[in-house]
Every structure is written in structure tokens, then in C-alpha cells.
Amino acid sequence: MIGREKEKNVLEDCLNSNRPEFLALYGRRRVGKTYLIKEFFDNTFSFYSTGVYKCNTKQQLRVFKEALTKYGDATETIPKDWFEAFSRLERLLEQDTVKREYRSGKRIVFLDELPWMDTARSNFKSALDYFWNSWGSSQKDLVLIVCGSATSWIIKNIVEDNGGFYNRLTQKMHLMPFSLNECEQLLISNGLKLSRKQIVESYMILGGIPYYLNYLKPGLSLSQNIDKLFFGEDGPLRYEFNQLFSSLFKNSDQYVAIIKELSKNKSGLTRSELIDSKHVVEGKELTRCLDDLCQCGFIRAYTDFTRKTNGKYYQLIDPLTLFHLSFLEQKRIDSWMEFVGTPAYYTWCGLAFERVCLLHINQIKKALEIAGVSSNTFAWRSKKSKPGAQIDLLIDRKDDVINLCEIKYSVEEFEIDSNYEKELIHKAECFRHETATKKALWTTMITYAGLKKTTIKDIVACELTGNDLFRD
Structure with missing residues (x-):
């Protein structure tokens, strides 16, 4: 399994604990939540069931009943409600023949896409609450994992619930998209031979979502892959x-x-x-x-x-x-292959690279060697200066330094000419004047290919390149 070390450690802790564990797992759709749990536990579940998109209560209960049957419940009827469904799950888990996780001997229950189970007036949440508080919370060898892509539902109804689930969770896990480093590992393991420039470009389009990245095929260039995924009539991500x-x-x-x-x-x-x-x-x-x-x-x-x-x-x-x-909604282009290399393409790259950097602030802090320094990130828009000034990323550090980050995408080394030097000086002066900060202001250049050796560097305190975004 690529990455997910922190998450695997949390799951390992659940197996090694001597108390009942109730874990809520959430994160963006397609980020790999189900894959993580199934791979880590090698499908050794005492019970697994999933909610089904746009199904009513009766249909959800039918699916749950099929799962109960699969894991050993002999009752043939569909549960009349969720209270009966969880009562039957309780009896199933108490059987001597119940399947257990082979390393720890624990009973693992995995309820996937929980928000879809909670249909209107179904009392699903109340039944789950009763299942855990009346029985599950006293089972020292039980690990209950609930999961959902509707992150807001999981947070409001489970993680931050003020009712029956208040203080009942023992673990919570927000699964984030892959970093560039993890994407690189995944693409290599899938047999793709892409340069880091191409990996950054794939991130500009697909983000760090493993499900999307797994669509990229070896033997095709990145542009060919993007055309097949988005611009082909049957492209799997065309209507995503x-x-x-x-x-x-x-x-x-x-x-x-x-x-x-x-x-x-x-x-x-x-x-x-x-x-x-x-x-x-x-x-x-x-x-x-x-x-x-x-x-x-x-x-x-x-x-x-x-x-x-x-x-x-x-x-x-x-x-x-x-x-x-940018491209599909407005139908601006018909082929990514033909678009690459045009002036509009490089304009898009500049904007998209900024987003990639904003999604890798931890890596930027590591490259600046301030990962251990207390800091906060902000943006800033001038309210007074003419011409206007704006900084999309600044890092306010406890050690009396503020990094004013300038993000520029260029395939070749980026050159700071005299005009751009004046712009950088203007931004720093406006920021100092309008904020009245006494901290040191360090202009920090984040460019993909680095700064040109002949460029004006006197005003640049720190320089980062695209490779710094690949830090683990």
C-alpha cells in the first residue's frame, strides 16, 4: 500500500488496544477510504456492509440483510427496521463461529458509505447509537469502523454529535489526498514513466486522488491519457x-x-x-x-x-x-494534446501551479526548514496601494520572520528582470506600510524550474523549486 503510514498506525493501535474501538473515517469521494480499510484488514471482517446511493430505507435494509446472510445470519426475512437489523448483527457477532481478524483475534465491523444508509425518517442513526451504547461499547474485542464520502454528514452526525455519540468515538481519521511524493510512488508502481514535470501537471488536473491516478495507462503520454479520460466520448472522467x-x-x-x-x-x-x-x-x-x-x-x-x-x-x-x-463546462477545447504548448496552456499552468503549492504548504515549510517553528499561513490584499498589491501565500512565523511567497510556473528557469524586481519591492513595501509589522520580510520564490543564474536575486531571501514539493 502506497503511503498512509499515519493511518496504518492508527489502525494498528485499534488492533493492539484492550478496549472497544469506534473509528470514524471520512474524506473526499474517491480518496481511497474503502481501499485503505479493506487492504489493511485483508477483508477479514466479522461483518461488512455498505450504503447504496439513492436507495430508500427498504432497499438499504435489503442490502444489509444480504450482508448478514453472507456472514452467517440464518434469518431469511428482511429486517423491518434498523433496530432489528442491528439486533441481528449483535447476535451474529456473538456466535462462536464469527470471523475474526487473524493477527489480533478481534471482531472487525466495517460500515461503509454510512450517510447513504441514513435515509429520511429511517431512524438509522438512533439504531446505530443504541447498538453501540447498549452493546458494542462493552465488547473489548470489537472494532467498529464507520465510513462515508459525505464528510459533512460524518462530522455533524458522528464526530461532533452532541447526542448519543457524544464522546463515544475512540478514533477519527480524515483521509487526505495523496501528496506529490505519494503520487510519484503510485505512478511508478503502476508502471508509468513520467517526469516530475508531468507528475506535477497530472496533479494540476487530477489532484492527489488515487482513484483518478489509477486510470493513467503506461505506454501513453500524459496528454494522451488526459484526452482519453476527459475528451473521449466514453471518457471515464468526462462526467465525474x-x-x-x-x-x-x-x-x-x-x-x-x-x-x-x-x-x-x-x-x-x-x-x-x-x-x-x-x-x-x-x-x-x-x-x-x-x-x-x-x-x-x-x-x-x-x-x-x-x-x-x-x-x-x-x-x-x-x-x-x-x-x-475551465475546459469541459465551457467546452473551450476538444483535445488536450492540441492545447498543450499554447499561450493559454501556460496561463492555465501558472494558475494551476499556485493551487498545487497551496495544497503542499507542509512540504514548503519543510523545504524552508521551519516545520518545527510555530507559524500561520495567510493571504493578503492591499487596501490602499496603487498599483494594487496581492500576496497569495505568506507564512507568519513565531521567530519574527514573514515569508512573502511568490509562486511562478515556468518550464525553463525563471528570470527576475528589473520590472519584476520593482514589483516585488513594491509588494513588500506596501505590506510593511499597511500592516505595520516589525517582523523581517523575506521574499520567497517558489518556481518549478528554479531561478535563472543571471537573474536579479538580491531581494530573494529563499528559493524553492518544484522538487521541494515532492518532500515526504
Whole structure:
């Protein structure tokens, strides 16, 4: 299994503990949650069942009944409700013949896509609550794992629940997309021979989602692969965007409207700016949608350095969503192969590379050797300067330094000419004047291929390249 070392350690702890374990696993759709659990436990479950997309309560119970039968329940009827379903699961787990994990002897119960089981007026959550609190929580050899792609549902109904699940979880795990380092390992293991430049470009499109990366075929260039996946009539990812949101959210049109509005501004929008667009919901409904999109990893919420207490910005950062809206939604191109190398392609690369960097802030901190230094990340927009000034990433450090990060994509070494030097000086001076900070300001260049040796470097305190983003 590629990566996931921290997660495997958590699962190992569950096996080695002498108490009942209740683990909630969540993360973006296609990120590899089910794969992680099935691979780690080698399918040695005492019971496994999954929710089914867009099925009613009776259909969900039918699926659950089939799973009970598979694992040894002889009852032929479909449970009349979830309380009966979990009662039968309890009896199944108490049988002497129940299947156990071979290393620890523990009983492993894995309930996948839990939010889909919780249909309207089904009392699913109450039945699960009763199952755990009345029986499961006293079984020292039981590991209950619940999982779902609707991250917001898992967080609100299980992780942050104030009712029956309050303080009942023993472990929680937010599975994140792969880093560039992990993507490189996966692609190598799949037999793809891609340069790091091509791996970065694949990340600009597919993000760190293993499910998408596994579609890339050896023997085809990256451009050929992208054409087959997105621009072929039967491309497996051609309609992924629509399926993604409809499977995660009820009233998915509300979420898509927010996503589309955010895609119009690369630096993001405030809540007020979103409302001013007149294209999105307002009030508590907007708050809920923004929280859900943040929790699912499609957008990030960040603060301006000069507005730390309010006025959050919301920025679209999911690579595949951005790719869809830029090229498929607008039908700008018919072939990625033909688009590569055009001026518009390099403009897109510049924007997409910024998103890749924002998704690798931990790697940037390691490259700057400040992983152990307390720090916070912000962005900044000038409110006064003319011409305007903006910094998309700054790292405010406890050791009295602020890294002002400039992110530039260039296939060749990037050159800082006299005009760009003046722009960098202008940004730093405006930032100093408007924030009144006393900290040292270090201009930090993050470029894919590095800085040209003949470039003006006097004002550059730190230099990072694309290779630094591949740190583990």
C-alpha cells in the first residue's frame, strides 16, 4: 500500500488496544477510504456492509440483510427496521463461529458509505447509537469502523454529535489526498514513466486522488491519457464532476452554484461577495454549504493578514473541479494534446501551479526548514496601494520572520528582470506600510524550474523549486 503510514498506525493501535474501538473515517469521494480499510484488514471482517446511493430505507435494509446472510445470519426475512437489523448483527457477532481478524483475534465491523444508509425518517442513526451504547461499547474485542464520502454528514452526525455519540468515538481519521511524493510512488508502481514535470501537471488536473491516478495507462503520454479520460466520448472522467456533487450533497445545485461562482476569482471571495453575485443561497443555508464544501476538501477558507478575526475568503482548490469548469463546462477545447504548448496552456499552468503549492504548504515549510517553528499561513490584499498589491501565500512565523511567497510556473528557469524586481519591492513595501509589522520580510520564490543564474536575486531571501514539493 502506497503511503498512509499515519493511518496504518492508527489502525494498528485499534488492533493492539484492550478496549472497544469506534473509528470514524471520512474524506473526499474517491480518496481511497474503502481501499485503505479493506487492504489493511485483508477483508477479514466479522461483518461488512455498505450504503447504496439513492436507495430508500427498504432497499438499504435489503442490502444489509444480504450482508448478514453472507456472514452467517440464518434469518431469511428482511429486517423491518434498523433496530432489528442491528439486533441481528449483535447476535451474529456473538456466535462462536464469527470471523475474526487473524493477527489480533478481534471482531472487525466495517460500515461503509454510512450517510447513504441514513435515509429520511429511517431512524438509522438512533439504531446505530443504541447498538453501540447498549452493546458494542462493552465488547473489548470489537472494532467498529464507520465510513462515508459525505464528510459533512460524518462530522455533524458522528464526530461532533452532541447526542448519543457524544464522546463515544475512540478514533477519527480524515483521509487526505495523496501528496506529490505519494503520487510519484503510485505512478511508478503502476508502471508509468513520467517526469516530475508531468507528475506535477497530472496533479494540476487530477489532484492527489488515487482513484483518478489509477486510470493513467503506461505506454501513453500524459496528454494522451488526459484526452482519453476527459475528451473521449466514453471518457471515464468526462462526467465525474456532475456525479461527484450529486452523490455527496442533497440539493447539489446549491453547492455547484457556489463552486461556479468561486471559480471566477482565482484568489477566492468573501461571504459578502458571494451573496452580492445573486447566484447563491443566503443566510444559514450558505453557511452550511460553505462548511460542507470546506470539510469535503473542494474549497479552503483562509483569512487576510489584516482581517484575521473576520471576513474569511473562500477559494476553490480542488484540481479536478477547476479543470472541469475551465475546459469541459465551457467546452473551450476538444483535445488536450492540441492545447498543450499554447499561450493559454501556460496561463492555465501558472494558475494551476499556485493551487498545487497551496495544497503542499507542509512540504514548503519543510523545504524552508521551519516545520518545527510555530507559524500561520495567510493571504493578503492591499487596501490602499496603487498599483494594487496581492500576496497569495505568506507564512507568519513565531521567530519574527514573514515569508512573502511568490509562486511562478515556468518550464525553463525563471528570470527576475528589473520590472519584476520593482514589483516585488513594491509588494513588500506596501505590506510593511499597511500592516505595520516589525517582523523581517523575506521574499520567497517558489518556481518549478528554479531561478535563472543571471537573474536579479538580491531581494530573494529563499528559493524553492518544484522538487521541494515532492518532500515526504
